[in-house]
Amino acid sequence: MLVKNTTQIQLIGVGQSFNNNDTKVELFSDLNLSIVQGQSYAITGPSGSGKSSLLMLMSGLEIPAKGDIHCVSNSKTGPLSLLREDIGFIFQQFHLLPELTALSNVALPLKLRGNKNAESQAKEYLIKVGLGHRLDHKPQQLSGGEQQRVAIARALVFKPKFIFADEPTGNLDVNSAKAVADILFSCCQQNGAGLVLVTHSTELAARAEHVFSLENEACRVTQQLQPGVA
Numbered sequence: 001m002l003v004k005n006t007t008q009i010q011l012i013g014v015g016q017s018f019n020n021n022d023t024k025v026e027l028f029s030d031l032n033l034s035i036v037q038g039q040s041y042a043i044t045g046p047s048g049s050g051k052s053s054l055l056m057l058m059s060g061l062e063i064p065a066k067g068d069i070h071c072v073s074n075s076k077t078g079p080l081s082l083l084r085e086d087i088g089f090i091f092q093q094f095h096l097l098p099e100l101t102a103l104s105n106v107a108l109p110l111k112l113r114g115n116k117n118a119e120s121q122a123k124e125y126l127i128k129v130g131l132g133h134r135l136d137h138k139p140q141q142l143s144g145g146e147q148q149r150v151a152i153a154r155a156l157v158f159k160p161k162f163i164f165a166d167e168p169t170g171n172l173d174v175n176s177a178k179a180v181a182d183i184l185f186s187c188c189q190q191n192g193a194g195l196v197l198v199t200h201s202t203e204l205a206a207r208a209e210h211v212f213s214l215e216n217e218a219c220r221v222t223q224q225l226q227p228g229v230a
């Protein structure tokens with residue numbers, strides 16, 4: 001169900017290709033997709049099929065070779081750049097700042113937005129991801145799963161409308177991957193954020209409400225019958 005005033009990202013006739021050493025690599029040529037705030041999406045497909053490239057396009061980090069990507073909010077259509085402040089990212093390698101504590105890493109996006117309560121809100125999010133006892137630890141003092149939970153808190157703390165995650169559990173053992181996925185899906189659900197994740201894991205993809213499967217230079221869109229959101 002589409003909730004009133006939700007924002008959408010729409011891709012219309014989108015194609016992406018690269019010229020690498022005189023060889024044209026065509027990833028996809030005519031994608032028509034919508035990403036709706038509050039819903040969850042997995043991008044799957046074989047290695048090299050263009051999953052990360054599609055994520056980059058949807059989040060506005062790259063521009064398509066062909067087609068149009070825009071956002072629709074309050075029935076008004078505008079450029080994707082309008083969402084720049086409303087997008088959070090999570091990467092396989094965490095990308096935390098090594099010199100900063102967990103608390104300072106999570107507070108940073110709030111401070112950059114001029115928020116006077118940055119540290120107390122960051123603390124609240126670290127407690128939410130189960131790291132209230134690790135506020136003063138630096139990334140290298142935390143396990144991979146703990147670092148990814150810090151990255152989730154950092155991505156969600158400023159309440160973005162969309163979260164884009166590239167292989168968010170790809171570096172983690174089975175138990176940590178499940179714990180991180182539980183937290184990621186439940187935090188996005190609580191915040192009403194749209195979640196788009198790239199994954200090779202069929203278990204993780206099965207938890208999303210919709211799957212974009214990049215196979216044979218096409219994109220098959222599947223709506224899962226029973227959303228497995230934790």
Ligand SMILES: Nc1ncnc2c1ncn2[C@@H]1O[C@H](COP(=O)(O)OP(=O)(O)OP(=O)(O)O)[C@@H](O)[C@H]1O
Pocket residue numbers: 018019020025027045046047048049050051052053054
């Ligand atoms: N910035 C770029 N410049 C040139 N070529 C690129 C660029 N980004 C991606 N490619 C090409 O697109 C192909 C697909 O890359 P992409 O990372 O999107 O695939 P993927 O499905 O995410 O792969 P994997 O599962 O192995 O991470 C690559 O093989 C590469 O040839």
